[in-house]
Amino acid sequence: GKFQNKTNGITPRRWLLLCNPPLAALIAEKIGVGFIKELDQLQKLHAFVNDEIFVEEIMSVKMTNKIKLATLLEKEYGIPIDVSSIFDVHVKRIHEYKRQLMNCLYIIVMYNRIRRDPNKPFVARTVMIGGKAAPGYYMAKLIIKLITSVANIVNNDPVINNKLKVIFLENYRVSLAEKVIPATDLSQQISTAGTEASGTGNMKFMLNGALTIGTMDGANVEMAEEAGENNLFIFGMRVQDVEELDKKGCVFSNKILVNKYEMNRKLLAFCYNEKDHCKL
Numbered sequence: 118g119k120f121q122n123k124t125n126g127i128t129p130r131r132w133l134l135l136c137n138p139p140l141a142a143l144i145a146e147k148i149g150v151g152f153i154k155e156l157d158q159l160q161k162l163h164a165f166v167n168d169e170i171f172v173e174e175i176m177s178v179k180m181t182n183k184i185k186l187a188t189l190l191e192k193e194y195g196i197p198i199d200v201s202s203i204f205d206v207h208v209k210r211i212h213e214y215k216r217q218l219m220n221c222l223y224i225i226v227m228y229n230r231i232r233r234d235p236n237k238p239f240v241a242r243t244v245m246i247g248g249k250a251a252p253g254y255y256m257a258k259l260i261i262k263l264i265t266s267v268a269n270i271v272n273n274d275p276v277i278n279n280k281l282k283v284i285f286l287e288n289y290r291v292s293l294a295e296k297v298i299p300a301t302d303l304s305q306q307i308s309t310a311g312t313e314a315s316g317t318g319n320m321k322f323m324l325n326g327a328l329t330i331g332t333m334d335g336a337n338v339e340m341a342e343e344a345g346e347n348n349l350f351i352f353g354m355r356v357q358d359v360e361e362l363d364k365k366g367c368v369f370s371n372k373i374l375v376n377k378y379e380m381n382r383k384l385l386a387f388c389y390n391e392k393d394h395c396k397l
Contacts, residue, residue: 125314125315125336126320127317127320127321127324129152129153129156129324130153131295132298132320132324132325133324133325135295136294136295136296136325137178137182137298137299137325139182140326143171143175144159144162147161147162147171148161175326179299179300179302180200182299182300183200183204183300183302184200185296185300186204186296186297186300187200189296190245190284196272196282197279197282198243198282199279199282201241202240202241202242202243202282203240203241203242203243203302203303204245204300204301204302204303205242205243205245205302205303205305206245206246206298206301206302206303206304206305207220207245207247207305207307208246208247208248208286208289208294208297208318209248209316210248210250211248211249211250211257211258211260211261212254213257213260214313215248215307215313216307216308216309217246217248217260217264218260218263219307220246220305220307221246221260221263221264221267224244224281224283228267228270228274228277231276231280231281232276232277235277235278235280239280241279241280241281242281242282243281243282243283244281244282244284245284245285245286245297246264246284246285246286247285247286247287247293248289249288249289261285265285267283268283268285271283294321298318298322298327299325301322301325302327303327303329303330304318304322304323304327304328304329304330304331305330305331306318306319306330306331306332306334307330307331307332308331308332308334308335309332309354309359310332310333310354310355310356310358310359311334311356311360312334313334313335313337314335315335315336316335316336317336319331319335319336319337320336323340323344328349328350329349330349330350330352331349331350331351331352332351332352332353332354333353333356334356337349337351
């Protein structure tokens, strides 16, 4: 027969049953095991959204997974992790269009906000970024270097304490993903609109109960259609906006950046050792 084009997909056998047995068991207890072969049956869970006991059990599974991952990471990296913090995870190939660099810049913004007013009530956050760069992809390797350098500053700043931690997950692979994904609270899917063919991590995270922050790109579009856009944190340009910007050309002056964002001046201070910031 002829080849038929299919978009990417994931198997719930590995990315739910195998990597998160307690969650799979809870779901099966409520709606039966039919969802294993027909994932659409997960829609039956709508009937239990106001079931407080079921919701508490789901949250208990998530916390257990977070404790397991925190124990593993503390042993691996020697960084104490607050399991009550938001586990904010961005794992995928390191590539400019996937915008790990943008996420890293946001970490610097959060860092500066905490330093500016350390007594302000911040929600604690543990940011995990992981992935591999192609051997000849110099820019991707520089992005990894930046992330690890930022992590070194953030994690060793006593002013920050446990409000913010940054971990670069080395040697990201399937066996590590099976531990990270069930423990994730927030899934970062922030590629430039129109650049991601599909992506699969976004589906794996959603299947394990993580909230998604992302652009209308790749499978995020279908996920928003299925779950309702109000149940994802969607931001940024849409495909047509990016295409229009490409046609017009994009020139950012220093004046625009300084006026619009707090980031510009503070990033320079962070990177070039102004005042009491460490040099990258």
